Amino acid sequence: MIEISHVNKWYSPTFQVLTDCTTNVTKGEVVVVCGPSGSGKSTLIKCVNALEPFQSGDILVDGTKVNDPKTDLPKLRSRVGMVFQHFELFPHLKIIDNLCLAQEKVLGRGHDKAQAKGMQLLERVGLKEQAQKFPAQLSGGQQQRVAIARALAMDPIVMLFDEPTSALDPEMVSEVLDVMVDLAREGMTMMVVTHEMGFARKVANRVIFMDRGEIVEDAAKDDFFGKPRSDRAQKFLSKILSH
Amino acid sequence: MNYNWNWGIFFQPNPMGTGTYLDMLLSGLVLTLKTAALAWVIALITGSIVGVMRTLPSKGANWFGFAYVEFFRNMPLLVQLFLWFFVLPEILPKAAGLWLKQLPNAPFWTAAIGVGFFMSARVAVQLQAGISSLPRGQRMAATALGLTTVQGYRYVLLPMAFRIILPPLTSEFLNTIKNTAVAITIGLLELTGQARSMQEFSFQVFEAFTAATILYLLVNAVVVTAMRFLERWVAIPGYITGK
Numbered sequence: 222m223i224e225i226s227h228v229n230k231w232y233s234p235t236f237q238v239l240t241d242c243t244t245n246v247t248k249g250e251v252v253v254v255c256g257p258s259g260s261g262k263s264t265l266i267k268c269v270n271a272l273e274p275f276q277s278g279d280i281l282v283d284g285t286k287v288n289d290p291k292t293d294l295p296k297l298r299s300r301v302g303m304v305f306q307h308f309e310l311f312p313h314l315k316i317i318d319n320l321c322l323a324q325e326k327v328l329g330r331g332h333d334k335a336q337a338k339g340m341q342l343l344e345r346v347g348l349k350e351q352a353q354k355f356p357a358q359l360s361g362g363q364q365q366r367v368a369i370a371r372a373l374a375m376d377p378i379v380m381l382f383d384e385p386t387s388a389l390d391p392e393m394v395s396e397v398l399d400v401m402v403d404l405a406r407e408g409m410t411m412m413v414v415t416h417e418m419g420f421a422r423k424v425a426n427r428v429i430f431m432d433r434g435e436i437v438e439d440a441a442k443d444d445f446f447g448k449p450r451s452d453r454a455q456k457f458l459s460k461i462l463s464h
Numbered sequence: 465m466n467y468n469w470n471w472g473i474f475f476q477p478n479p480m481g482t483g484t485y486l487d488m489l490l491s492g493l494v495l496t497l498k499t500a501a502l503a504w505v506i507a508l509i510t511g512s513i514v515g516v517m518r519t520l521p522s523k524g525a526n527w528f529g530f531a532y533v534e535f536f537r538n539m540p541l542l543v544q545l546f547l548w549f550f551v552l553p554e555i556l557p558k559a560a561g562l563w564l565k566q567l568p569n570a571p572f573w574t575a576a577i578g579v580g581f582f583m584s585a586r587v588a589v590q591l592q593a594g595i596s597s598l599p600r601g602q603r604m605a606a607t608a609l610g611l612t613t614v615q616g617y618r619y620v621l622l623p624m625a626f627r628i629i630l631p632p633l634t635s636e637f638l639n640t641i642k643n644t645a646v647a648i649t650i651g652l653l654e655l656t657g658q659a660r661s662m663q664e665f666s667f668q669v670f671e672a673f674t675a676a677t678i679l680y681l682l683v684n685a686v687v688v689t690a691m692r693f694l695e696r697w698v699a700i701p702g703y704i705t706g707k
Contacts, residue, residue, distance in 0.1 A: 299610025309605035357702030
């Protein structure tokens with residue numbers, strides 16, 4: 222579903238953020254990307270739907286080359302759901318309108334159809350009652366669940382999560398993770414940048430560990446948690462799992 | 465000071481035979497309002513386009529926006545009006561220059577366009593600041609949903625940016641109205657111009673300019689009140705100062 226091969230990215234000639242990253246995500250797979258901050262994991266996931274450009278290498282999403290200038294990027298992006306660390310709901314639109322905007326303007330769905338789809342997804346994330354409210358009137362956890370619903374409204378073939386729980390108060394993390402776990406169990410293809418190792422243990426198929434712009438470890442979940450091969454991954458795991 | 469106050473002067477006939485002196489001032493007020501209205505429309509439209517260009521991910525567009533703003537905001541308004549009115553017709557091909565000079569209401573069109581362009585540079589800077597003040601993720605979220613750049617601005621960035629800059633835009637609107645007074649120098653008989661001719665015909669300088677002052681204050685009070693209502697009308701529940 223996602224094929225990343227030999228991707229390099231520089232912010233300046235001397236500052237390389239991604240070094241020869243190669244991996245893939247197959248259909249129905251849940252891949253967790255972790256690593257210390259500044260390791261390039263958010264940058265890598267943003268390269269997948271071309272929110273960040275990269276200088277060499279290739280990324281294919283469902284067979285379409287992301288870095289091909291001829292690719293219809295808006296169309297490709299509309300099939301790739303993305304959830305951000307800071308939710309990024311549109312503050313001037315009601316919750317339901319946040320869910321309908323791209324359905325109507327990008328997919329060309331009729332208003333009624335988009336509304337019905339939106340309400341159905343809000344019900345799924347447990348926020349049907351909030352449909353007529355504005356984002357600023359919701360808690361962080363609720364906003365992130367709306368953001369997930371907004372991405373799902375586009376019927377994505379794959380979902381990207383960029384640290385979806387990092388900006389949340391601790392008591393709101395689980396309500397968001399619950400939605401993501403359900404999604405994973407339904408067979409959604411997911412690439413998730415997160416520090417939530419509990420989530421990774423529960424639903425991930427594979428774990429990718431990144432450090433200083435490199436993919437240091439790319440292993441099945443049990444291998445990664447059981448016997449990480451690299452020192453850096455071991456150190457990282459011992460730090461975040463010691464509490 | 466030896467001055468004969470005569471507040472009754474407003475109801476005496478003016479020497480042009482167009483009614484009373486008050487009628488003279490009011491006709492000036494109407495011209496001020498017409499000039500300001502057209503100038504503000506020009507300032508808002510061109511200012512918005514240039515302001516957006518300054519935030520586009522295109523070097524060419526940024527450069528054009530930069531050059532436009534610096535050109536129109538770094539020259540005194542008076543000099544700009546003289547350039548449009550006296551210099552432009554001379555440097556154009558002869559026929560075009562002649563056509564310009566013989567244009568009916570030339571001072572009106574020159575003033576509206578001149579003040580409009582001058583103010584558009586200021587609107588552009590305000591709008592650029594408004595767009596830049598939005599979280600970077602807003603643009604990303606719009607892009608990730610598959611919205612095109614135009615759609616992203618239309619449905620996501622501009623609705624928020626304009627809300628944020630409404631208070632400074634009110635100031636720019638008031639400045640537009642006040643700046644039309646400069647048009648007296650190219651012979652436009654707007655409010656200040658009519659107050660000046662009333663002074664010359666009647667020698668009642670204090671009465672004339674007291675009346676002009678009050679009329680300017682009244683007009684601007686109406687604008688300020690209207691903009692307040694607009695601010696309240698578009699306020700977003702729960703957001704910043706919203707209820």
